Amino acid sequence: MFTVSRRNLASLAFGGLASMASGASAAIPPINRPGKSLIKLAVAAYSFRRLLDFKTKSPPTMTMEQFAEWTAGLGLGAIEPTSYYFSETSNAAMAKYKLYCAKLGLDITGTAVGNDFTTPDATKQKSQLQLVNDWVEKCSILGGKTVRIFAGNLTKGDTLAQAQERCINAIGQSCDHAAKFGVILALENHGGITANVDDLLTLVKAINHPNFGINLDTGNFRTADPYADLEKLAPYAVVVQLKTEMHPKGKDKEPANLKRLVAMLNKVNYRGYLAVEHEANEDPKEGVTRAITELKTLVGGGI
Template sequence: MSLSRRQFLAASLVAPSVLRSGTGRAIDPIRRPSDKPDLKLSLAAYSYRQGLDLKNPAMTLFEFIDLAADLPLDAVELTSYYWAETTDAYAEKLRAHATKKKLAISGVPVGNNFCVRDEAKYKAEIQKVKDWTARAATAGATTVRIFAGNLEKGDTLGEAQKRVVAAINECCVVAEKLGVYLALENHGGITDTPEHLLELVKPVKSKWLGVNIDTGNFRTADPYADIAKIAPYGVVSQVKTEVSPGGKTADADLARVVKILKDANFHGYVALEYEAKEDPKVAVPKHVKELRKLIG
């Protein structure tokens, strides 16, 4: 990472953790280091998931980084599903390649499920997040995007929430040692509303947890209003080109989305995660350029 990126990381992520009141307390809305929003633009590898699928790959993560380097981006998000190896050497190669292309690595998403009741599976999910947090740190990522999961048949919301909070608390110990933020995403399941998401975030006794603001995942009556509710807790954001008010898909108002983030004085990476039907090789460059203009 260049000096400017180190300075950005210090200002946008480390400083907020210091500014929260008290060590080891439940997190509050993040007090930002300045009154001026600071958004950096990233691109999620998941946008090219068809080509990166390890079962039949047409593109490597290194080629994805090359593609991203031709766009007006500050960073890339390297989804864990598409890592061809899980070694430190591979993580270091990804970091070096991104640095060579003048891109930071904004984060590494992990496909975990902390709702599982089976004890062995639950422990395995926790270990998965710990392991990927270490890999993310080796790759130079600033955040690890995590999920809560879905309620199992016969379980109760309250019991599932307890398990999720306990798992996040345990993983945050590792995240703190490595200097990587965990970012819990609003991803349906038991995070289907802002209230349910924050019921998991607020009890966590760590400065190293924040929210990943996924702008396309609320299927509520007013997704924009609900994005605004979680924005004060955000350390990273996934911007999608579609929203689902009442469960019906519609084109997202990207200008409105960016305004919500700026109004919340957001400091952090904003990653385009393209999931619409148009070919990503055609659609992604258009949306990146639009977001670049909106973010400034």
């Protein structure tokens, strides 16, 4: 079973930060990708969360099947169906959805869950492990490659090292499970104990599992220079979620520089999916269409 001690974590954190300060290579070796960069465009179902959410008082105005149809209508070849929006989550339902998408010519990049691996409550931690493991299996049925996961937040009275230790051990155990299904767990830079890029790289270094990588969310760093922080993570990305806005520390939201983001991915020879995850306050169909149109010119078609 995958485990890491707090003592080992402390040495990893120290060594990782020290190497960053000296300009040496940080974290685990970057993913080796032969050939040229290949960015394949997709749309994340989360972009349509207000239309798909069936857990609110108002009934949803879009089904997951309609989401797939709409994306196919854009001329794309892939979607990321977020786990939250499936009204039925049985294995049979996953197989049925995979078939539906296959007939539309759509690949399923993977899926995304909203777990918390920093909780000090042992019972809750067990349930979170089960949640991720269940969706690893469902992702495999869907034909997906990655499951987007979160680390979690720092609980009051907890130390960062304690939270990191629990998170690392939980991710490692889930990676062992994911290995049985050929699925990769993709940790997102999603605030909490991953809000700081150096803290996130400490996790990456400690886990160092073949079924682990980064879900690079381009809009989640609220730092002074989010582009620089994204560049540090890009070598470890196994999937990318692109947001159309950035929010640097101390500034208002600003449009994302899509050209710069694509260039960053090309620089590290990224080969994989780039899923548009639209969060801007506008009609998601308009926002996603505009982003995909620009991205197609930047990545050479994006299918």
